[in-house]
Amino acid sequence: MNKLKKVFSKENKVLLGELVRTEFKLRYQGSILGYAWSLLRPLVMFLILYIVFVKFLRLGGDVPHFPIYLLLGIVLWTFFADITSQGLGSVVGRGDLIRKIRIPRWIIVLSTSVSAIINLGLNLLVVLVFMYFNKVDLLETSLWFPLVLIEIYIFGLGLALFLSASFVKYRDISYIWELVLQAGFYVTPILYPLTLITNVDYQKILLINPVAQAIQDGRYALVTHQTLTTTQVFGHAYYRIIPVGICIFVLIGGVLYFRKNAKSFAENL
Amino acid sequence: MKDVMISVESISKSFKLPHEKQGSVKNAFVNIFRSKRTFEQQKVLNNVSFDIKEGEFFGIVGRNGSGKSTLLKLLAGIYSPDRGLIKINGKLTPFIELGVGFNPELTGRENVFLNGALLGFSRKDMDAMYDEIVAFAEIEKFMDQKLKNYSSGMQVRLAFSIAIRAKTDILLIDEVLAVGDANFQRKCFKIFRDIKALGKTVVFVTHDMGAVQEYCDRALMIQDGEIVDIGTPREIALRYELANTEDQSGSTKSKKLERPKNPSIQIKDIKIKSGGKASKRFSIKDEIVADVDIEVSKSVAFQINLFFVRSSGVYMAGINSNEHLGLENYKLPVGRHTLRCKVQAGQLVKDEYSVGVGIYTEGYSPDLIDIIDQTYTDDTPQITIIDSSIYQDGDFYLQGEWLETKNTKK
Numbered sequence: 001m002n003k004l005k006k007v008f009s010k011e012n013k014v015l016l017g018e019l020v021r022t023e024f025k026l027r028y029q030g031s032i033l034g035y036a037w038s039l040l041r042p043l044v045m046f047l048i049l050y051i052v053f054v055k056f057l058r059l060g061g062d063v064p065h066f067p068i069y070l071l072l073g074i075v076l077w078t079f080f081a082d083i084t085s086q087g088l089g090s091v092v093g094r095g096d097l098i099r100k101i102r103i104p105r106w107i108i109v110l111s112t113s114v115s116a117i118i119n120l121g122l123n124l125l126v127v128l129v130f131m132y133f134n135k136v137d138l139l140e141t142s143l144w145f146p147l148v149l150i151e152i153y154i155f156g157l158g159l160a161l162f163l164s165a166s167f168v169k170y171r172d173i174s175y176i177w178e179l180v181l182q183a184g185f186y187v188t189p190i191l192y193p194l195t196l197i198t199n200v201d202y203q204k205i206l207l208i209n210p211v212a213q214a215i216q217d218g219r220y221a222l223v224t225h226q227t228l229t230t231t232q233v234f235g236h237a238y239y240r241i242i243p244v245g246i247c248i249f250v251l252i253g254g255v256l257y258f259r260k261n262a263k264s265f266a267e268n269l
Numbered sequence: 270m271k272d273v274m275i276s277v278e279s280i281s282k283s284f285k286l287p288h289e290k291q292g293s294v295k296n297a298f299v300n301i302f303r304s305k306r307t308f309e310q311q312k313v314l315n316n317v318s319f320d321i322k323e324g325e326f327f328g329i330v331g332r333n334g335s336g337k338s339t340l341l342k343l344l345a346g347i348y349s350p351d352r353g354l355i356k357i358n359g360k361l362t363p364f365i366e367l368g369v370g371f372n373p374e375l376t377g378r379e380n381v382f383l384n385g386a387l388l389g390f391s392r393k394d395m396d397a398m399y400d401e402i403v404a405f406a407e408i409e410k411f412m413d414q415k416l417k418n419y420s421s422g423m424q425v426r427l428a429f430s431i432a433i434r435a436k437t438d439i440l441l442i443d444e445v446l447a448v449g450d451a452n453f454q455r456k457c458f459k460i461f462r463d464i465k466a467l468g469k470t471v472v473f474v475t476h477d478m479g480a481v482q483e484y485c486d487r488a489l490m491i492q493d494g495e496i497v498d499i500g501t502p503r504e505i506a507l508r509y510e511l512a513n514t515e516d517q518s519g520s521t522k523s524k525k526l527e528r529p530k531n532p533s534i535q536i537k538d539i540k541i542k543s544g545g546k547a548s549k550r551f552s553i554k555d556e557i558v559a560d561v562d563i564e565v566s567k568s569v570a571f572q573i574n575l576f577f578v579r580s581s582g583v584y585m586a587g588i589n590s591n592e593h594l595g596l597e598n599y600k601l602p603v604g605r606h607t608l609r610c611k612v613q614a615g616q617l618v619k620d621e622y623s624v625g626v627g628i629y630t631e632g633y634s635p636d637l638i639d640i641i642d643q644t645y646t647d648d649t650p651q652i653t654i655i656d657s658s659i660y661q662d663g664d665f666y667l668q669g670e671w672l673e674t675k676n677t678k679k
Contacts, residue, residue, distance in 0.1 A: 011389035018386035022372065022379070029374050097370050101387055102346040102363035263349045266342065267284060 012107060019111035024118070038122050042078055046071050053191050060193050064224045065136050068127065072223055073190040075123040076148070076215045080156050081181050082116035087160025088167050088177055095269040105262040109164050113157050120149070131223075141221040148218040151247055155210045158251035161258040168261065168268050188212045194228040203233045210243035272358060274439055274470045275321040275344065280353030282314040282339055313339045315494045317353075321439075324468040326461075328481040328488035328502060330509050336494040337474050338443070341365050344472060345441055359438030359470070363388070366443060368428030373417035377408065380416050381431060388435045398434055405430035405456075426453055433460055439470045458483075478506040479619055479655045482550060503550070510621060510651055528646065532639040533567035534628050537605070539641060541624060541650045543614075550653050551614035557652065559610045561626050563601075570598045570631040571638060575610045577652075578643055580621040586665070588612060597631060614654060616666045623649040 028034045050067055053059045060066035090112045091098065091105065098105065167173045188211055189197075197203055207213050207230050217240075220227040231237040286309045313336045321327045331337040342348045343355060345365050370387050371380050381402060385395040403409050406426040411419060419427070461484050464471060475481060481488050481502045488505035490497040490512075498508050542548060542558040551557055559575055572594075576587030588610060591599070625642035629635035643649055 010391065014389065014391045015386045018383050022375065022383055025379065026372070026374055097387070099347065100364060100366045100369040103387060266347045 007104075012104060015103060016107055016111055016114065019107065020114045020118070023111060023115050027115075038119055039126055042071075042075055042123050043126060045078075046074055049074065049191060059191065059196070062195075063193050063226055065131075065134055066193075068130055068134050068136055069193075069219050069223050069227070070191070071130060072127055072219055073188075073215050075120070075127055076152060076218055077185060077188065077190050077211065078123065079116060079120040079149075080152050080211050081185075082119055083113050083153070083156030084159045084163060085177060085181065086112040086116060087157070088163040088174060090160075091164040091265060092167055092269065098265050099269055105265055106161070106258060109157075109160050109258070113153070113160060116156070117153070127222075136223060139222065139225070141225075143221075145218060145221045148214045148221065151214045151244060152211060154251050155214075155247040158247065158254035161254035162250070165258045165261040165265075168265055184209075184211070188215060190215065194233075200233065203228070207233055208242055208246070210247045213240065213243040272323045273320045273356075274323050274325075274358050275472070276354075276356040276358075277317060277319050277344075278354040278356070279316045279318045280314060280343060280350040280355060281312070281316055282336075282343060282348065282350050283310050283312045285309070286311050313494050314343070314350075317491070317494070317496055319489055319496065319499055321470060321472065323470055325487060326465050326471045326473065326485045328485035328505065329472065329474045329491065330476065330478070330481060330488055330505060331491035332476075332513070335491045337491050338365075340491065341441060341443055341472070341474050357439070360436070361439040362432070362435050362437045362441050364432070365441055367432055368424055371416055371424065371428065374415060376415055377403075377412040377419065377427060381412075381427070384428070384431045388431070390434075402427075402430045402434065422453070429453075429457065433464070437469075439472065440464060441472050441474075443474045478509060478621065478653060482506050482653070483655060506653065507549070507651075514647070514651075526645050528641075529637060529639055531566075532628075533565070533569050534571055534601075534638050535564045535566070536626055536628060536639050536641050537562040537564050539624060539626055539650050541652055549651060550655055551617075552655050553615040555614040557612045557614050559612070559624060559626075559650075561608045561610065562605065563608065563628070564605050565601050565603050568600050568602055569638075570600050572599065572629050572631055572635065573608060574627045574629070575612070576625050576627070576642075577617060577622040578625060582643070585617065585622065591631070599631070616668070617654045618664065618666060619654050621651060621653050623651050625649055 024035075028037055031037060033040065050070060054066060054070065060069065063069055087109050090108050094108050097103065097108070163173060163177060187206065188209060189206060194203055194206070194216060197206070207216065213230050216227055216229045220229045230240050230243070317340065329337050329340060339348065342365060343350055344357075345361065345363060347365065364387070368384070370384055372383065375383065378399075381399065382392060382395050385398075390398070403412055406423070406429070408419075408423050408427060411423065416424065461471075465484065473481075473485060485502040487499065488502045489499045490505050490508050492512065497512070498505060500508075538561070540547065540560040540562075542560065543551060543555050548555075561573065561575070563573075573590040574587045577585040579585050590608070590610075623643050625640070627640040627642065628638040630638060641649055
């Protein structure tokens with residue numbers, strides 16, 4: 001209990017706030033459009049994918065509001081990719097601090113994840129605007145949507161802790177993770193509706209991935225009930241215990257691994 | 270009995286230095302199958318123990334690579350010891366260097382707040398202190414410029430003025446005096462005095478024996494990862510000097526010249542005093558008194574020269590007796606005599622000097638009778654000129670003065 005109090009002490013909160021602020025200030029340093037890039041990036045990405053996959057390849061024709069469905073998937077995936085890839089480099093990137101000052105090391109990883117949350121917030125605003133113009137009905141299940149975000153956050157943070165700590169020792173991790181994210185982007189039903197895969201076994205395998213399960217549930221909750229979720233694929237809602245379990249397992253593992261290695265960050269950097 | 274603020278109990282620390290930098294997954298993978306990885310275990314600290322009491326100004330001295338920075342990092346909690354225990358009783362500054370976390374892309378103002386947060390200050394705290402910090406650093410005009418456009422001196426000043434505001438019981442200071450101009454150094458010294466007056470505990474790592482003797486209550490000397498000695502600043506400063514000269518003489522030992530054998534006048538001893546007491550430290554107003562004991566076995570005309578050699582080995586200046594004791598035919602009868610030489614310490618700049626004495630035959634091309642000097646022997650008297658001359662640089666104290674000659678009033 002006392003330890004938890006220490007974790008959320010005033011000093012730590014102040015430091016976290018200041019680190020996030022700095023990161024935000026520096027991110028678009030020197031660019032003309034500045035913060036607008038936070039919105040522009042996913043929008044342009046969305047536009048490209050929309051033109052290629054929806055207009056040219058005619059995917060998702062039978063899914064209502066497919067553009068929104070696509071956009072939400074991209075936004076959620078970007079959230080996950082941001083947390084993990086920025087978290088990965090955070091400890092090494094702030095080596096100057098770690099070698100010379102005693103601050104809780106996890107704050108550095110946490111600060112990048114908070115930046116990712118802010119980014120997500122901006123992107124979700126864009127999604128809401130599109131939903132309004134696309135006349136998507138407000139679903140009751142929208143109330144469940146935050147749970148999806150929490151799940152992705154937990155999974156991403158756990159991975160970020162693990163990745164950032166191992167990146168101190170093994171610099172190949174960044175290249176490996178880049179490839180994993182690339183593969184993950186296609187293995188996760190982001191661009192295509194899950195219904196495109198007809199083999200149920202494959203659908204099951206894909207939905208074990210917490211991000212895939214979360215994205216599908218998010219779409220179901222916010223955009224359209226015509227989304228294939230874990231409930232339908234596995235036959236029962238309780239099967240979510242598998243991806244959720246993975247998330248919790250990854251977070252605990254990440255925290256333990258990080259704690260074990262944090263002591264020697266200063267000398268290994 | 271004051272409370273112990275920092276207690277270090279037999280800590281050891283070593284680093285693994287891989288022979289082949291093993292920074293990739295492939296190597297790590299390959300090494301799993303190799304029976305032994307090749308790395309060197311470098312012991313940086315070995316079984317180090319000491320206590321620092323409340324309100325003490327504690328110096329840690331040692332040469333480069335002696336382990337003093339590692340020790341400081343262990344105290345700061347940046348490294349953790351392999352073995353042993355460090356108990357800290359109170360709040361400790363978390364940084365060991367000034368300006369940690371300064372970002373060149375941010376403005377001075379933004380950096381102040383970021384740096385403050387690293388020390389645990391909220392925005393509100395910093396707002397209250399902001400003006401004071403900027404005024405102390407003397408850079409009001411530049412606060413909205415990016416830090417990368419600051420001179421290094423400005424950065425240090427800004428960092429220092431934030432750092433001294435840290436509300437901690439124990440302050441860790443590592444070689445801050447090496448930077449900044451003379452004016453700012455003087456300010457730092459003043460702050461040190463203030464900190465000392467407040468009764469804060471300070472751990473001060475330095476090479477500067479003058480500063481150690483000036484500010485520290487106690488000091489520790491570390492060499493090759495082990496404590497050589499803990500004691501008064503004076504003892505430690507001497508010890509440090511000794512270790513340094515030992516090392517220098519180690520390489521030049523073979524080159525030592527031989528003193529003349531059975532000279533007609535032999536130098537027996539040189540005693541350095543100040544105000545009647547034996548002394549090795551002198552400040553600007555002190556008079557260096559050197560009593561030279563000589564034994565005359567054959568009464569010959571001679572002249573005597575007392576001289577100062579800087580720590581760099583450069584012959585600084587000497588004072589010859591013929592102006593004072595007579596140019597020609599100055600003799601002393603057979604027996605033991607003491608000659609006294611007085612020199613104003615303020616003419617020498619801050620440094621460590623070895624004192625030498627030479628006795629020569631009279632005339633303009635004299636022969637050496639006897640000498641005590643670094644190049645002949647190791648046990649020359651050593652003196653330290655302290656803070657006296659932080660106001661000037663160069664090789665000697667230039668005497669003279671500044672005046673206003675004309676005042677035109679408007």
